[in-house]
Amino acid sequence: MIDPVLLRNDPDAVKRSQRARGNDEAVVDQALAADASRRSALTEFETLRAEQNEFGKQVKAASKEEKPALIARAQELAASVKAADARAKEAEAAFEDASMRIENVVIDGVPQGGEENFVTLRTVGEKPTFDFEPRDHLALGELLGAIDMERGAKVSGARFYFLRGVGARLELALMNMALDRALQHGFTPLITPTLVKPEVMRGTGFLGEHADEVYHLPADDLFLTGTSEVALAGYHADEILDLAGGPLRYAGWSTCYRREAGSHGKDTRGILRVHQFNKLEMFVYTDPADAEAEHDRLVAWQEEMLGALGLHYRVIDVAAGDLGSSAARKFDIEAWVPTQDAYRELTSTSNCTTFQARRLATRFRTETGKTAPVATLNGTLATTRWLVAILETHQQADGSVIVPEALRPYLGGLERLVPERLVPEKGI
Structure with missing residues (x-):
């Protein structure tokens, strides 16, 4: 509001x-x-x-x-x-x-226009090059015994998958690395509910024009969340927060669900656009006067992660017409995916100013003693989609994948993922 x-x-x-x-x-x-x-x-x-x-x-x-x-x-x-x-x-x-019905007021300087009118703020690192024909992430995942789309579809339908063996280990390593980084920056970890009440979903702005992307359980009148941002925004609903010691920062680890209703036939190969994935989400409650500076800090922490993983990426200022209803400004970080010859979004970081807090009655006490709505911000620190860029960027000619050095401690020192071809059993 x-x-x-x-x-x-x-x-x-x-x-x-x-x-x-x-x-x-x-x-x-x-x-x-x-x-x-x-x-x-x-x-x-x-x-x-x-x-x-x-x-x-x-x-x-x-x-x-x-x-x-x-x-x-x-x-x-x-x-x-x-x-x-x-x-x-x-x-x-x-x-x-x-x-x-009025979406959040965009911050001055946000580019006008639609999805294609973003402004690139910076490009970091070198695009990976290969002296062989690179495989896409699904081909690599199948060679490594890491991704099983066929059985995912058998069990749950299209756009579902199993992460198997080193694939499961790789995602857990990525999430734990992100969690350690979040702890270093003063975030309190939370494992959040993935079912929320309508008033919380509505309060965060997710029941607007994209409501068809959200899974709803009518019998219980609960919604499956597409990001832990929703539960984290509701965590302090109807409360007065003490921000005297600085922002309240939370890192929410959850499974996320999206119907992808508006993406029929788009990115159907592999795990780039799926119905279920895991994510570690940063969420901040802060004094509105510090919100823009906090936004920059969140982006910097995301860039630290991508840099440590050896990924080539760009940071973009998303155009007003491509913002979600609650975001007053959003910065996306897009990593280079070699086989697509394109940048693909790995993180979004939004400054929602006081929009969500007004809807959810989350306030803080100002220096004058009066209460006022807080500002809320959110940003991804790791998610399943990152595996796409990691596998493709660090692949070798034999189908193996070099593990980024920063991830190795979370994989027991493993330096290389070695092909382990899946042999389908009879009838599969």
Whole structure:
């Protein structure tokens, strides 16, 4: 939810943000009208209630003869207050409905346009080159006995898979390496629920135009999360946080689920775009004044990880039209995938300003003693998709894969993944 004071005082800024996103700006005027109605209805209710309270004192002080007429007037006032209260609640609901349709106001400097209008901020490392025909990650995974798509489809359907042997070990190594890095930077680790209530999913902005990407369990009215960001954002809902000692940083480890409803026929080979994966997600609650600096810190920690893994990557400033509804700015880091001759997203890092916190009533106490919404930020520190870039970047002509030095301690010192061809059993 956007700041109602900003909406009231600078509606043009909100309209500019809507235009930059490619969204309808008429909803801003609708929200303004709803806000005016809400404030008017609330004023009417409070005025009548004050009159009722004052009149109640007169009734108590009245003589026995005066009371019957006064009581009749008191009953009229009570009915008026009740009606005004109902109008105020209705107006509040109308304002909430209108304002919830406005996506977060983008930060000045975010590129305008759609998916293709991102701005590259920097490119790091050298593109890997080979004196042989490189294999893609699935071919490598099958040679290594690390990825089994066929049995994944047999058990669960398309876009499911098994990580097997060194594949399972490699993912766990990656996650543990990321967890160690997170601990070094002051993050508290959490293993989060992967089923959440509708109000939490809605509060984080995941039940908007991309709601069809989310798995829903109607019988329980619970949603499977596509990122632990959702559970982490709900962790402190309806709380007042103590940020006197600095930001609260959490690292959420969870399995994630995405329907990928809008990607029919896209990236169907291998584990690049799947329905289930694991991820370690950074999530931060901070003073809004420090949010942009914290955003840069999150990106720097992600770059440390990718650099340690020997990956060539670029950092992009995502265009407004490609931002999620809750993000005011998003930086993606895309690693080079040799067989695709393209950069593919490995991390997203979003500054959600106070948008999610307003929806979830998460506040902090300012220096003046008043409460105000916190800023929330999130960013990936490791996920299953990273295996794609690691396998392809470090492959050798014989199908083996050199383990990045930083990962070796998490694999018992293993320096090379050696082909171990899967031999399908009869009937598979």
